[in-house]
Amino acid sequence: MNRLIATSGFLRASCLLLAAALSTVLLSSCVSSPDSSTNPEQSTGDVESDGGSDTSGNGDGRSPIATALANAAVGGRNLRFDIYSLERHSPEILVLNLGITNIGRENTYIFYTLAEFGDPNTEPTTPNGVSLIDMQNNKRHMPLKLTDGKTCHCSDWSGQKDLSPGESIDIWAAYPAPPEDVELMTVMTPVTPDFLDIPITEAASPDPDIVNTPVAEPRILDFWAFQDDIDGSSSRSETGDTTSIMLSSDVLFDLNESTLTDAADETLRAVAEEIDASSTTTVKIDGHTDNTGNDAINNPLSLDRAKAVEKRLKELITRDGITFEVAGHGSADPVADNGTEEGRAKNRRVTITFSK
Incomplete structure (x- = not known):
């Protein structure tokens, strides 16, 4: 129950997400930032680690800009999701880089973790269910697809159905870029609280393979x-x-x-x-x-x-x-x-x- 907006008297929401035009406040306690250890009011989600591994970084020295734990009811238990960057690789393409880490003591199943529910063409081993929200323009940006209209222009972990304790995988997904004046976006996944106000940066080394791959018509949906x-x-x-x-x-x-x-x-x-x-x-x-x-x-x-x-x-x-x-x-x-x-x-x- 990680998204949402109170706009009606007969519905009550516990976590809010709304367009700025409605002057609604987003609850930033839904996910943690890297320095959240200094703020006791911040939370990393609904699943607690059972002590299997360290919960900061991914083992190669990188520090995430935002972190959340999976909701055990809908995703693999004891999975930590780290966002490392949201970069412009071209005027038309953003690339989201994130990691999944098993912080538990047992193997954790990751098929369907970030898949898009309800899509008959959904891929169970890609992040095609992760979307970006442009609150400035009330738009939801879905991952780009290749010219077949089915295959996600993103990572595929079909050769690895689960993670062993302490193991991580890196993931990327390409999205249609918002207008140049948009500097922050919210990242929504099917299995974690929303990642709020993720900054958009310019890629130091744009990936030509991602940028030059032909893609289908971008899916940018109205979001209110x-x-x-x-x-x-x-x-x-x-x-x-x-x-x-x-x-x-x-x-x-x-x-x-x-x-x-x-x-x-x-x-x-x-x-x-x-x-x-x-x-x-x-x-x-x-x-x-x-x-x-x-x-x-x-x-x-x-x-x-x-x-x-x-x-x-x-x-x-x-x-x-x-x-x-x-x-x-x-x-x-x-x-x-x-x-x-x-x-x-x-x-x-x-x-x-x-x-x-």
């Missing part, structure tokens, strides 16, 4: 806000003029049921009030499940749950002229790893999308 509720029951994202509210099916429904619970009503009332206050004329409702069971069960269950939310919102929304688009997707569009209970809980959801 994303928020997780403190208990994981809901989240929201705002991209451009679109709001998307993701509600946990575990709160809305009983197990394998499509009848709304009493607890769902308060949440849906808040959503209805927000829709009433918007200018939208179309509300999309999408039901999703985890991958437990099969499509014959999951597909109709996800649709029935979306229809139940539609029915209640129609009763709660007071404004006329709104149409609904309802769909059930079963387990086809996960947002988290179905290999963990936490991930499956995130995938059981109903998403409500509308314009502001």
